[in-house]
Amino acid sequence: MKKKIILTGSEGSIGKYIYKSLNKKYKIICIDKIKNLSRSFYFCDLTNFNQSSKIFNKIKKKYKTVDLIINCAGKIHNEPFIRYNKKFSTHSINNWNLTINNNLKITFNTNKLFVDNFCLNEYASKEKLIINFSSVNSKGIVGQAAYSSSKSAIETFSKVLSKELGVLNTRVVCISPGYFDLESTDKNLNKKIKENVIRETPLRRFGKVNELINGINFVIQNKFYNGKILKIDGGL
Numbered sequence: 001m002k003k004k005i006i007l008t009g010s011e012g013s014i015g016k017y018i019y020k021s022l023n024k025k026y027k028i029i030c031i032d033k034i035k036n037l038s039r040s041f042y043f044c045d046l047t048n049f050n051q052s053s054k055i056f057n058k059i060k061k062k063y064k065t066v067d068l069i070i071n072c073a074g075k076i077h078n079e080p081f082i083r084y085n086k087k088f089s090t091h092s093i094n095n096w097n098l099t100i101n102n103n104l105k106i107t108f109n110t111n112k113l114f115v116d117n118f119c120l121n122e123y124a125s126k127e128k129l130i131i132n133f134s135s136v137n138s139k140g141i142v143g144q145a146a147y148s149s150s151k152s153a154i155e156t157f158s159k160v161l162s163k164e165l166g167v168l169n170t171r172v173v174c175i176s177p178g179y180f181d182l183e184s185t186d187k188n189l190n191k192k193i194k195e196n197v198i199r200e201t202p203l204r205r206f207g208k209v210n211e212l213i214n215g216i217n218f219v220i221q222n223k224f225y226n227g228k229i230l231k232i233d234g235g236l
Contacts, residue, residue, distance in 0.1 A: 002025070002026050003026050004026065004029060004063055005022065005066070007019060008046060008069070008071045009032055009072040009073030010030035010031065011030075011034040012032070013182040013184035013185075014177070014184070015072050017209045017213065018070060019039070021213040029059055031044050031073075033046070046106040047101045047102060047106055047109070049109050052109050056113040056114070057117070060117045065118055065121075068128060069129075069130055071107055071110050071130070071131065072133045073110070074102060074106065075147075078143050079095055079144075081145040091146065099146035111130055111132070111161060115130075126169070130158075131174075131220075132154055132157070132158045133154070133177070134155045134176040135147070135151040135176060138154070140152070158173065158174035162226050166226070171227075173225060173226065174230070175230045176231045176232070178207055178231070178234050179207065181207065182209065201233070201235065201236055203234040203235060206234075207233070211232060218230075
């Protein structure tokens with residue numbers, strides 16, 4: 001029987017490739033706020049805990065148990081904390097909340113609901129795995145105060161959970177991708193920034209999607225890999 005994976009953000013740039021790459025080997029249960037009726041799909045705003053809870057309850061009722069969750073739902077946001085246009089202004093509180101909610105809050109909600117539904121019941125003796133997604137920019141990038149903060153917090157959150165959930169036979173790992181040849185990269189970086197990123201990356205190129213998938217497969221297959229940040233960024 002195929003292992004079952006919940007994939008959040010399944011319709012995003014990374015999520016679509018994860019689905020395509022893992023779908024033959026695993027049963028993928030997709031959650032996103034962009035509808036796709038061609039898959040085992042649940043529509044949900046994951047920033048809304050009550051709505052998310054109902055979706056996880058539906059998944060539990062249908063599938064009984066799920067083996068792992070891959071959380072790649074998130075939102076990139078570029079905005080300097082301070083800028084000048086005839087006068088100084090600071091970061092929008094609305095954009096701050098939106099970015100934190102779409103990264104850190106979603107990660108908290110989905111981790112909590114996965115543990116509540118699939119790690120604390122009669123199937124808890126089976127190994128479970130949580131894979132969260134951070135970013136190379138978690139180290140702090142000018143112009144990404146909210147985004148960098150949210151991704152750094154996800155890394156810390158994942159480390160804490162890995163220590164607390166070991167007793168439940170549940171591993172928690174965070175993947176921190178660098179810059180990949182993806183639609184989201186094209187959308188958020190102009191030509192000049194792309195050239196700068198490639199110049200600063202020791203391997204002098206963007207990552208290939210299959211290299212990211214290889215990292216996910218490594219985490220799934222290595223049962224003793226836990227509590228770490230797997231950086232796949234070409235050496236940045």
